[in-house]
Amino acid sequence: MDESLASKTVSGVFGEQPFESLVGRLLCADTLIHTWDLARATGQDDRLDERAVEKALEFLTPIDEAIRRPGGFAPKLSPPPGADVQARLIAFAGRPG
Numbered sequence: 741m742d743e744s745l746a747s748k749t750v751s752g753v754f755g756e757q758p759f760e761s762l763v764g765r766l767l768c769a770d771t772l773i774h775t776w777d778l779a780r781a782t783g784q785d786d787r788l789d790e791r792a793v794e795k796a797l798e799f800l801t802p803i804d805e806a807i808r809r810p811g812g813f814a815p816k817l818s819p820p821p822g823a824d825v826q827a828r829l830i831a832f833a834g835r836p837g
Contacts, residue, residue, distance in 0.1 A: 769796035773833045776826075788826055797829045804832075 746760035772792055779786035800807065807813040814834025819827050823837075830837045 765799045768792070769800055772796050773829070773835075776830060777835070788829075790825060793826045793829050797825060797832060800829075800832065 746758065748759045749756050750759050772788060773796070776786050776788055778784075804816070808815065816834055817831040817836060819831035819837070823831070827837050
């Protein structure tokens with residue numbers, strides 16, 4: 741990894757942040773959720789890596805308000821009682837599980 745590029749500050753929807761943060765957090769979380777979308781849409785196994793789901797939820801939860809604006813995430817849904825971490829992430833992303 742090129743540390744000078746990884747630490748370079750970039751501007752985006754959520755303000756300025758290091759490039760490594762943008763890719764390693766926001767884009768990975770977004771890709772993870774879209775992986776679930778595609779699996780569901782095509783009838784494939786939609787189970788996601790549990791650690792990746794935990795990290796995505798950990799990153800996204802504090803920026804809840806920022807990701808709900810137009811062009812971002814849909815309004816979050818309430819997960820069912822006793823939902824596992826994946827069901828909580830999917831509901832947080834506004835997808836009915």
